Amino acid sequence: MNKDQVKGTAEKLKGKVNEAVGRATDNPQRELKGDMQQAAGQARKNVGDLKEAAKDVTKRHH
Incomplete structure (x- = not known):
């Protein structure tokens, strides 16, 4: 596991x-922020997965 996967x-x-707090407190801005953080996190994890x-x-080729 590399730092991109962890982060x-x-x-x-x-x-x-x-997202959960935003939904529970009826705060659509916080819910949207959570959605965006999840997407950014998935993108960074994908970069880490590709590096691995x-x-x-x-x-294998050496």
């Missing part, structure tokens, strides 16, 4: 919390 997962978790996959491919 992406953490950002997704923060987004889920903000590239490392695995490189290791």
Whole structure:
């Protein structure tokens, strides 16, 4: 696991919390912020996943 995967997962978790709090307190702005954080977190995690996959491919070909 690399730092992009860890930070992406953490950002997704923060987004889920903000979304839930926004929904519970009827705060659409906070809910939207949570949705955006989750999307950004997933994107960063995807970058980390690609880096890990590239490392695995490189290791197999050496």
